[in-house]
Amino acid sequence: MTNFVLVPGMCHGGWCFEHLTRRLRDVGHTVHPLTLTGVSERRHLLQGTVNLDTHIQDVIAVLEGENLRETVLVGHSYGGMVITGAADRAPHRVDSLVYLDAVVPGDGDSCWSLVSDQERSWYADVDETGCASRPLPFFDARATAHPIASVLQPLRLAGALAHIRRRDYVYAAGWADQSPFTPTYRRLSEDPRWTTHALAAGHNLMRDAPDELARILIDVAASR
Incomplete structure (x- = not known):
């Protein structure tokens, strides 16, 4: 069976x-759904120093702490930044990457640089702490406020x-x-190194299309 680490968006x-x-565990896979530092039930850890590196380290800590190998990292939206960085920094522990309607960064990219002005306007609406974007x-x-430093920090890749x-x-084709x-989806669809999927669902694919997503992830695991 396969180890999955699931990384949420903002x-x-x-x-x-x-x-x-639940669907992945029902068929025997090991699944670690993460909450990143400073968010949701870990919002008490929010401070101005929480950034993209912090969130990448959140993933690496699970990979190392659970001694996971041949892991499939799954990232939703902003989570694409995190899984890319974790795969670069822990290459011996990561087998595959699955991006769920997510940013796909290269070296030097930030989440801020990869989205549209509409998303940047949302990011800039910080809460009373001055260091987090409002949900x-x-x-x-x-959902809680999200550390804005994590979307502003450029990703640095070693390889x-x-x-x-x-x-x-996995592209969400049902945006309003x-x-x-x-x-991103159109570009990757023409790249032979990638397998792309389009689902008739909104951005929150995990809520709107869990069965379809489970089938895709099970296929990734079975193709090893």
Whole structure:
């Protein structure tokens, strides 16, 4: 069976993967849904120094603490930044990467640089602490402010992730308006190194299409 580490997007905790986690565990996989430092039930750790490096270290700490190898890292939205950095820094522990309607950064990219002005306007709406972006009104009630330094910090990669066996991109085709991830999906669809999928669901794929996502992840595991 396969080890999965699930990384949420901004303002969300590991709870957003509840249904997906259950489906993967039901077929015997080991699943670690993470909540990143400073967010949701870990919001008490929020401070101005929490950044992208902090969140990458959150993933590496689980990989090392649980002694996980041949792991599939799954990142939603902002989580694409985190899984890319973790795969670069712990190459001997990561087998595959799955991006769920997510940013796909290269060296020097930040989440801020990869999204549209609409998302940047949201990021810039910081709360009273001055160091965290407010959750959007329609988010789950458990969502909390997200450390803005994590979306501003550029990612630094030491290698080209050549060790990654499989890279999948799951695109949400059901946005109510223009998706900021459409250019990424179109570009990767033409890249033979990638396997791409389009689901008729909104950005919150884990809520809207858990069964379809589970089938994709199970296929990633079975292709080893």
